[in-house]
Amino acid sequence: MLIGFFLSRMRMSFGLPFRAAKGHWMVNISRQCSHGSIGLFVPPSPPRDPEKVKELQRFITLSKRLLVMTGAGISTESGIPDYRSEKVGLYARTDQKPIQHGDFLRSAPIRQRYWARNFVGWPRFSSLQPNPAHWALSNWERLGKLYWLVTQNVDALHTKAGSQRLTELHGCMHRVLCLDCGEQIPRAVLQERFEALNCTWSAEAHGLAPDGDVFLTEEQVQSFQVPSCARCGGPLKPDVVFFGDTVNPDKVDFVRRRVKEADSLLVVGSSLQVSDLVRVVTAPFVGWRTPERLPVWFLSSCIESSHWCLLLLRCTPATGLSSLPERSSSQLQYLTLGPHGQTTWHV
Numbered sequence: 001m002l003i004g005f006f007l008s009r010m011r012m013s014f015g016l017p018f019r020a021a022k023g024h025w026m027v028n029i030s031r032q033c034s035h036g037s038i039g040l041f042v043p044p045s046p047p048r049d050p051e052k053v054k055e056l057q058r059f060i061t062l063s064k065r066l067l068v069m070t071g072a073g074i075s076t077e078s079g080i081p082d083y084r085s086e087k088v089g090l091y092a093r094t095d096q097k098p099i100q101h102g103d104f105l106r107s108a109p110i111r112q113r114y115w116a117r118n119f120v121g122w123p124r125f126s127s128l129q130p131n132p133a134h135w136a137l138s139n140w141e142r143l144g145k146l147y148w149l150v151t152q153n154v155d156a157l158h159t160k161a162g163s164q165r166l167t168e169l170h171g172c173m174h175r176v177l178c179l180d181c182g183e184q185i186p187r188a189v190l191q192e193r194f195e196a197l198n199c200t201w202s203a204e205a206h207g208l209a210p211d212g213d214v215f216l217t218e219e220q221v222q223s224f225q226v227p228s229c230a231r232c233g234g235p236l237k238p239d240v241v242f243f244g245d246t247v248n249p250d251k252v253d254f255v256r257r258r259v260k261e262a263d264s265l266l267v268v269g270s271s272l273q274v275s276d277l278v279r280v281v282t283a284p285f286v287g288w289r290t291p292e293r294l295p296v297w298f299l300s301s302c303i304e305s306s307h308w309c310l311l312l313l314r315c316t317p318a319t320g321l322s323s324l325p326e327r328s329s330s331q332l333q334y335l336t337l338g339p340h341g342q343t344t345w346h347v
Contacts, residue, residue, distance in 0.1 A: 043085035067262035071270025125212030180234025
């Protein structure tokens with residue numbers, strides 16, 4: 001399997017006008033990038049090391065029940081910004097913070113602002129396509145190499161690439177649900193309702209954020225109309241886990257079983273700094289009475305000390321889950337899990 005699927009850098013540019021079918025509203029997301037740009041939201045990474053590519057190929061070849069976990073970093077090459085990447089992530093570019101679950105539930109004005117921004121960003125976000133990394137994982141599944149795929153992402157790009165042995169840990173932006181009655185509708189249907197209610201509304205975005213979000217001024221948001229549930233009149237929410245919310249326990253248990261069944265783990269585009277994913281990865285090993293090992297590869301520029309690192313996670317009754325570096329191309333970070341489930345990154 002070629003690591004180039006994961007590391008290729010696709011050329012992208014933006015200057016995208018979005019217009020309703022009848023031309024009643026228009027938004028323009030425009031951001032200049034220099035000729036030959038390797039992608040506005042792709043973080044810098046060291047040159048590919050052929051020896052490390054061979055190591056990863058061997059790791060994949062020897063895996064019989066490979067479980068892959070993906071984070072936002074896998075989708076940056078499709079044009080979706082992430083939160084934490086150096087220089088290009090949301091936190092590096094702006095002082096903006098993601099919406100909080102509790103705020104969305106409590107405040108109608110916050111829901112109005114969220115949906116106005118999401119409405120503007122939706123045409124571009126929903127049209128984005130998988131990049132070679134998504135297609136590679138789908139092909140591994142077809143060939144019987146990939147046992148299960150777990151993603152933190154809500155962009156549906158794995159589904160677009162054809163992955164079926166897939167759990168979307170944090171949900172999917174392409175679905176919308178009612179907070180009162182639970183009715184679920186496609187996000188595309190809601191976009192039509194937005195257009196009907198806001199046929200004279202206009203806005204211009206001032207930048208792109210993760211997960212289909214864009215930046216609008218408060219003045220632009222104030223006149224935006226938000227529809228309610230067509231069945232019961234309740235508030236609508238994308239079928240995703242916002243910051244401050246928790247993943248459905250049944251989904252977590254399902255993923256934990258898949259992790260425990262796996263013989264190896266490949267983490268792509270995630271630093272495992274999101275606590276939900278850390279708990280899912282480590283929980284199956286807590287309390288084991290016999291030493292067990294799970295080989296893990298990280299492919300993530302968010303692990304600042306090393307773009308490539310191979311870890312062995314081993315559980316012992318005395319120390320819980322400990323991380324033992326086997327190979328490293330430079331100074332290595334690794335994760336340890338204490339006896340009560342606490343996690344710590346070490347250098």
